[in-house]
Amino acid sequence: GNSVTQMEGPVTLSEEAFLTINCTYTATGYPSLFWYVQYPGEGLQLLLKATKADDKGSNKGFEATYRKETTSFHLEKGSVQVSDSAVYFCALDSNDYKLSFGAGTTVTVRA
Amino acid sequence: EPEVTQTPSHQVTQMGQEVILRCVPISNHLYFYWYRQILGQKVEFLVSFYNNEISEKSEIFDDQFSVERPDGSNFTLKIRSTKLEDSAMYFCARQGTAGDETQYFGPGTRLLVL
Numbered sequence: 001g002n003s004v005t006q007m008e009g010p011v012t013l014s015e016e017a018f019l020t021i022n023c024t025y026t027a028t029g030y031p032s033l034f035w036y037v038q039y040p041g042e043g044l045q046l047l048l049k050a051t052k053a054d055d056k057g058s059n060k061g062f063e064a065t066y067r068k069e070t071t072s073f074h075l076e077k078g079s080v081q082v083s084d085s086a087v088y089f090c091a092l093d094s095n096d097y098k099l100s101f102g103a104g105t106t107v108t109v110r111a
Numbered sequence: 112e113p114e115v116t117q118t119p120s121h122q123v124t125q126m127g128q129e130v131i132l133r134c135v136p137i138s139n140h141l142y143f144y145w146y147r148q149i150l151g152q153k154v155e156f157l158v159s160f161y162n163n164e165i166s167e168k169s170e171i172f173d174d175q176f177s178v179e180r181p182d183g184s185n186f187t188l189k190i191r192s193t194k195l196e197d198s199a200m201y202f203c204a205r206q207g208t209a210g211d212e213t214q215y216f217g218p219g220t221r222l223l224v225l
Contacts, residue, residue: 030116032213034213036216041218042203042218043157043205043217043218043219044154044202044216044219045216046213046214046215046216049213051212058157086155089153089154091154093212093214095212096167097144097159097161097166097206097212098144098156098159098167098169099144099146099156099214100156101154101155102153103152103153104153104154109177
């Protein structure tokens with residue numbers, strides 16, 4: 001079946017530090033890949049997505065590249081801000097119209 | 112602006128009681144989903160609903176759960192006899208417009224069963 005594995009948190013960084021959250025997946029076919037973000041007390045918001053191999057999703061300074069050869073979709077941001085403190089979820093849709101989520105990674109950015 | 116709205120934002124109920132969680136899409140869509148997130152755990156798929164019928168359901172979605180779209184607008188999740196382990200955040204999502212398979216989530220309903 002489909003599964004998503006994320007690096008375990010929590011991750012604590014200083015402002016302007018580089019952030020990487022690793023995500024690997026197992027899926028049949030050619031899934032679409034997503035990163036969702038959950039800010040404190042809020043729901044899930046789509047951060048970025050990629051629908052085919054070698055696509056790069058980007059938003060708000062975050063980027064992730066769909067790597068089929070390594071079945072990965074790592075999230076990166078070059079310079080984080082305090083406002084980036086949130087829980088980040090990697091997810092996939094294997095064209096069966098349901099998302100499979102990773103466990104989530106809590107990121108805390110300190111001023 | 113949320114893609115869907117959900118009511119209530121919080122609900123506290125006694126074990127064995129029925130609860131109805133509501134989801135209202137901002138615009139007219141055909142594909143809807145319910146997910147839940149038990150505190151500290153991953154987000155889990157419950158059910159998908161297409162054109163007023165259940166499309167797929169997970170093993171979590173047993174006989175105590177049901178979904179419907181009674182008035183063609185609101186999309187509801189009913190839990191007939193709540194258990195302590197039903198305490199969770201419940202998210203409604205809708206699919207994007209044609210050609211966009213992305214799921215857009217509502218803000219969630221936090222359910223606490225005592």
